[in-house]
Amino acid sequence: MKEYKLALSDEILMQVEKPARYIGNEVNSIVKTGDEKVKIRYAMCFPDVYEIGMSHLGMKILYDMLNRWEDVWCERVFSPWVDLDKIMREKNIPLFGLESQDPIKNFDFLGITIQYEMCYTNILQVLDLAGIPLRAKNRTWDDPIVMGGGPCTYNPEPIADFFDIFYIGEGETRHREILDLYLECKEQGLSREEFLRKAACIPGMYVPMFYQVEYHEDGTIKEFGPIYEELPKKIKKEMVLDVSNTYYPLKPVVPFIKVTQDRVVLEIQRGCIRGCRFCQAGQLYRPVREREVDVLKKYALEMLKNTGYEEISLSSLSSSDYSQLEELINFLIEEGKEKHTNISLPSLRIDAFSLDVMSKVQDVRKSSLTFAPEAGSQRLRNVINKGISEEQIIQGSSLAFQGGWSRVKLYFMLGLPTETEEDIRGIAQLCNKVAATFFDVVPKEERKNGPVQIVASTSFFIPKPFTPFQWAPMNTKEEFIEKAYLTRSAVMEQINQKRIKYNWHEADTSVIEGVLARGDRKLNNVIESLYQKGCIYDSWSEYFKNDLWLETLAEHGLTTEFYNTRQRSFEEILPWDFLDCGVTKEFLMREWKQAVGEVESPNCRQKCLGCGAARYGVGVCKEPKTGGQS
C-alpha cells in the first residue's frame, strides 16, 4: 500500500459526498513541501463549496501570483460541504489547506475572497473550523492574518469585526508589500497589532479595528474615522494599471470533478464602459482597461495546452465592447477547428456579428438567445441607463429567428427606482412582441424546431453601494411578491402567452442580501449570532433560514426597514463613505438626478462623464471620444 497524506481518514472520505473536494492533488496544483525557501504560508479561501470556488477567476490569479514568489506557498481552502462540516465538528478536525493538508491555523495568512453577501456565515464557518477566533481583536500571532478581498469589501462594515485587514481593490498590486512588511515585523519581534498598524498605512488596506464609528440616535452614522493620526481617513481602491503586463494564471489548477466554470477562462478586459445605474461592478472596476489581443491569443493557446480543456470562455462585464473582439473570436474559432476546442461565448449583444459567431460555435437548434433589457419600458430603461431599445431587441430577435434560433431568454429586474405598474406590464408586452416577431418572420413551413419559446426571468432589485441607486429605497418582500404576481398575470394576458414561460427569483434572500449590502457594523453581532444558531450556506436556498434571520435581526433591535426601505438622504454618512472606489460621490449624485429625470447618459467611449476614475490615468479615459448618445 502506498503512503499518502490526507487530513481526512479513508473512513470519512468514503462517507462524504464527492471526496475529491478535499484531497487536492489536482493537475497544476502547487506543492512546495520541504521547500526551505518558503517563509510564508498563505491560504486562499473561497467561502463556498469547492465547485463554486474553483470556478472563480480572481482566486486563480492570486494563487498563481503568490506561488510564483519563491518565499510563498499559497494553498486553497473552501467551505466543507454540510456533510463534512458536521463530521469535522463532531471529531474536532481542523480545517486544512488542500495542497499540504495542513491545518489552516498554522498558516501566516488566510485570504478570503468575498464575492456575495450571502456567504458571510460561511466566512465564520471557515474561521471556526480552522480554530481561529472569530473576532479579529481576540487573535494573537498564533493565528493567521485574516484578509478579505473582493466586491463585498466595498462595504465591509457588516463583517468588519471578523477581519484583520480588508484589501480594497485588485489583489495584484499590494500583496508583495504586505508580505514583506509581515516578514519584517516578525523578524523585529513586533506585536501583531504593530504589524497591523503599519499595514493600515499601505494604500488600499483597511484595518477595521483601527476605525471607530459613532451613531445618531436614529441609527445612522454620526462619525466615522481612524483612531490613530497616521491612518488615512479615506482608503482608495487599488487597481492594476497595465492589464496586459501583469500576472495571469497560465497553468490554472484543473479540478478532477466537474465544477461550475469547467473551462479555460480568458479575462479580456476589466471594467465596463456602460454605467448601468443599478450595476455595482460597472462602477467599481472603472475605468475599462483592455488586454492586448496578441497577449490574449498567446494566453489562450498556452492555457489550453497546460490544462487540456476542450473549452474556452471569454470573461468580462460586457464582451461586446472589447474593441478587438472580432479578431480574437475569429482566431479562437480557427484554432478550435484544428484542435477540437469549443468556445463558449459570454452573453454578447445580439447583432449580425454575434449571430454569425454563435452559429459557428454552437448548435443553433439547441442554443438560446439572451437579452437583458432589465426593465420592461423604455422610460424605465432610461432611468437605469440600460442602453438597449425595444427596436434593438426586436431587430436582433428577428435576425436570429431567420437564422434558425427559436429560444429566447429575457432578464428583467423588479423593484427598480421609480417603477410603475406600466413598466411591469411592459415586461409582458415586450415578451409578447418578441414572440410575435417570430411568427411574423418565420413562415410556418420553416418552423422545424417548433414554435418560439420565451423564458422571462425577473430578479429583485437590490440597491448596492457605489451606485447611483445607493440612496434608493428597496422594495419590501410583499411589494416584490405583488410585483411578481402582476408580471405573471400580465404575461397571461398576452396573445402569445402560451409561448412565454415566466420565472422569478425568491424574495426572502433578496431582502437579507439588501440588508447586508448596505449594512453597517451593527450587523456583525447579528451574523455571529446566526452562525452560532447553525446558519451556513445561506446562498443555497435549501439552507437559507429566513425566519431565523428576521428573528435575529429583531433580537438585536434592528429592522429591515432601516437598511432597505427608507430613502437615504445625500447628507447621510453612509457606512462605506470612507472608501474611495474611484468614482466620486458627486458623480453618483449627478447620475441619480439623471435617473430620476429619465435621462440616459452616454458611455465612456462616447463621452466622458467625469466620474473620477480618470485620475488613474489609464484605459478608456485616455481614448478619444466619439460623441453622441448610446
Place this chain on the structure above:
Amino acid sequence: MRIRIKFSKHGAVKFIGHLDIMRFFQKAIRRAQIDVAYSGGFSPHQIMSFAAPLGVGLCSNGEYLDIEVNSHQGREDMMSRLNEAMVEGIKIENIVALSDNAGNAMASVAAASYLVEWKLKAEKPQGLKESCHSFFAQKEIFVTKETKKSTMSVDLKPGIYAFEEKEEGIYLLVDASSSGNIKPALLLEAFFAYLNLPFNPNSIQITREDTFTRDKKGSLIPLDQAGENF
C-alpha cells in the same frame, strides 16, 4: 491506429470516481499532445473506451483504456508524454498497439484480480489460509444483491475463479464482465459472514491487480497482452 493504455492508481486519487478519471484522461491526452482521433458530428469527442470501472476507494495496478491516434512518434515517446501529464498516484504502466479486429477495452473485460490487505497488519485474521480454502470449496455462495427496485439472492460461486491467502492478505480472481461483474466488497462481506466475523470495509484496502480478457483458447490474459509492442 488503436492504442491500449495500462495505468495504475494509488494513494489519494483512489477517491476519484470512474467518470472523473475518464474526464481526467481526456484532458491528459490533450496536455500530452497526443494526436488523438475524434468522432464526427456537431460535438466531436475523443474516441475512447475504458475497461471495467473501478469503485471509489479502490487502488489499482491494472486499469485500461483504449484510444485511437492519427499519428505518433513511437511507444517510448507516447509513454513519457503521457506520464508527464499525469498527477501523483496515476502512472502509465504500459502501452500497446491493438489490431483492428481486437475488441475494445470495455467489451473485452472477462475478469479482474484483486488483492485485499489489512490497513493494520495486526487486524488480519488468523488461519486465513484454511478459511479461504473452505469458503472457496463451497458449492454455492449466495449473497443478497440490493438494487433500487428489489433485493435478490444470487450465487456468486460460478464467477469466482480464485480465492486464496497471500502473504499480504487475500487474492481473488473474479468475473468482471459487464454481465457478471462481482464487486470484491460484496464477496468479502459474504466471506466474513461465513467466518462469523464483523466486516469493516474501512479496515481493508482493496487493490485491483489486473484486468483480464480471454484469448482465442479461452484462457485469461491481462488486457495488454491482447495487443503488441510498437
